[in-house]
Amino acid sequence: MSQNNQEVRLKLENITKEFPDRGGSGTVKAVDDISLDICAGEFLTLLGPSGCGKTTTLRLIAGFENPTTGRILLDNQDVTPQPPNKRDMALVFQNYALFPHMSVFDNIAYGLQTQRVKRQDIQHRVNEALLMMGLQGLGDRRPNQLSGGQQQRVALARSLVVEPRILLFDEPLSNLDAKLRVQMRGEIHRLQRRLRITSVYVTHDQIEAMALSDRIVVMNAGKIEQIGTPSDIYHRPATRFVADFIGRANFVGVTVLSESAAGVEVEIFKRRVTVASSVRRDGAPLVAMLRSESLTLRHDPALPQVLVEQAMFLGSEVEYIVNTGSQQLVVVEQDPRGVHVVAEGETIGLDFVPEAVHLLPA
């Protein structure tokens, strides 16, 4: 990790958060003993399915929830007992949470007024923020007179203008339509790389997470499954859950032939492959993960033959569901114009990229 030598801005130490359960008699662990370091200038994403505890973690960082146990340190200072308004962090909300009774200008100026910044400085800094977010001329508008994308930009400007030590995002793009979401994703990326403001971002959208993040924290059932760069998470998932949650993964049973310093030699689809694996086997069975795009279909009688059960044309790619006789696999062929689209019901050879094989505990 490239951030190892940088200073730690935010530190979560063994954070657990319990809520009373529905019946009111017991408790539910929304966040279960999480420890995490976030470096200055880093963009870190909490990724996971709904109910995995990512939003609770963000609200714990912001101070809207108090941890049941554990500490939160901001620049080595314990902020756990501090109320959210004293924490020098700004949260960008899922539904923007703009103040509907104030103009765009007043919305953005709100945090500065709270900090008792001088009038002229407020004027100057708000105008700068309007300019930076491409909102010039809209200062007098009410939030309900703006489009969804503009509202999101106001929300972002309102949080950025107070220059918080950490910027927090709670699924900020999920209320936008697909096209605008991609555009805003690009804007957040550009802005964060330029300002290098430490950011914690919550999303359930894996593409968004990979596009924006320096590091991704994949969460499941209140626990951290894996922390790593987008490429780590995608190509070398630590658990079956991560592999399954991110991208399209096929799991194929393998026979272990030998183990050596070079890696593990396995047989997969009747081929011998040596995989440089960090998985400690200790005799336990392994499973190979193959991304859909690492598989290809080719007319070659030497290859294992599979039956094409379903073929879906998706524009930039074709997605096949094939049957090997023992299991179903998803195969994605890029650029359908360059290849022949295989018809449903056809039998065809299955090939794969040996470097893409990743071993996981079964």
Added chain:
Amino acid sequence: MQSLRRPQAFKRFASLTQDPLLTLALVLVVLFVAITIVFPLLSMIGEGFSPKGLPLFQRYLSDPVHLSIVTNTLVMGALVGLFGTAVGFLFAFVQVRLNVPFKRFMHIVALIPVISPPFAVATAAIVLFGRSGSISRGIFGVRYDIYGLDGLTLVMSLSFFTIAYLNLSGMMRALDPALDEAATNLGANKWRIFRTVTLPMLLPGIASSFLLLFVEAVADLGNPLVLGGNYEVLSTRIYVTVIGLYDTTGAAVLSLILLVPSLTVFIVQRYWISRTSVVSVTGKPSGTPQMINHPLVRWPLFGLTIAICLLILLIYGTIIHGAFIRVPGVRYDFTLEHFDFVLNGIGAQAIQDTTLLSILATPLAGLIGMVIAYLVVRKTFAGRNLLDFSTMLGIAVPGTVIGIGYVLSFNHPTTLTLPVLGEVTLLPQLTGGRGLLGGALAIIVVFIIRSVPAALRSGTAALSQIDPAIEEASISLGADNARTFRRITLPLIRPAFLAGLIYAFARSMTTISAVVFLTTPQTKIMTQQILNEVEHGRYGNAFAYCVILIVIVMVAISIMYVTVGSTTGAERRLEGGL
């Protein structure tokens, strides 16, 4: 688990106490509610179950005279509930679903009874329909005896139906028109839709209107006092027991008996009906409801509604007209002597006192209502529901009962005997001529506790419509709870705040039942004076009081609209260049 949950609850409480201002607000409102609502009720219950009170229970509940009073009260409540809800439903249905003219007119007429002083409608009804009424005797030549259950049902249904109208029209608007369309699509005709879709969906609203009107009717003192005749109900019996017999223990026992149906109905309305409701009044209407155009439905309902409107106008016209003629219903020559009597006689002080006390009570009631609503909706603390419930008791408990509670609790200083310090005075005497500020403080407090529940309900409704994230955004930007409440929450719930203020002022100016035992020679109350005039048959003077009272309320409402209902602070600052 128990051991684990206790520190959790403690931590939540600790997080609330982190903000000293929030803690202060919480402590203040809890103290206020405890002293001004809970304590008087407990004193009254204590008096009722005292050795002096217990034998009275037995006597009242076995004696046929008192039993008939209880029956009378319940029958009257049920009839008013029934007719008032029916009229309210009619007005709402015509307003929302019928394609007829004069809807705006009907809406405004339906709102008029809200600001009517007590006795006004009853007295006008006597003048119009009584033994020598200008319509009953003057036009039809009959000597109709309006005193009793029939007159009470008519007058109270007309006075209270607005509650049912507003409640039901809100629900009818919130009904998703798609349901009607779905039923039509499945082949149902309009009558079948009304019977199988509309009515069942509105049933909780109808039930809740009935119960609210029932509570209002059994609690009402003004109308039964003027119009009851031989038909005695609990509230008038309580009044006579205190004013005529000086028997506060007997009154406390009767109050407890009256409290049983009032509180039962209130609790059923609040916790059962509201839960069974399938219509969400909070949702935006997803379209305009289908109008009913069938002439056989349209015109009879329209005619009936217009007729009721005209009756209401006739009654209010009689009030205004009666204030300017020599003897209402008898001599019709123009005179200003009633106004002269009111404005230059003892009425002047009553007008001044009532208006001043109402002006003092109104902002306090509005603010307390909003603060309690904020605490109840947004904060988690032990006893949250209890605070909400206790506050609502201010209106759920009949006014006469509150009045008895105040007399029992505050007619002497509240003292506590401590081991070392001896007797310590916690509160000075509040009620009666020798009470604090000539008893005025107690009256202000009663005005407040009778108005806070309405402000609390409208504040709660408004707050639950506002995404908590908006307040969190303010806190996340560094503002504390107080600044967030002032800059964000309060401006956003301003319409609810305004509604609370208007209600508080109108209620304070027109209330009689709760303050009738608390007025003193030093502090006169207009409604009390009106009662005096009505009891002596000087209807002209009473009408003059009513006209002045209505004018004061209307002027106050306009002033509140202008000051509170205008542009927000944010807009004003923007116009001034930040």
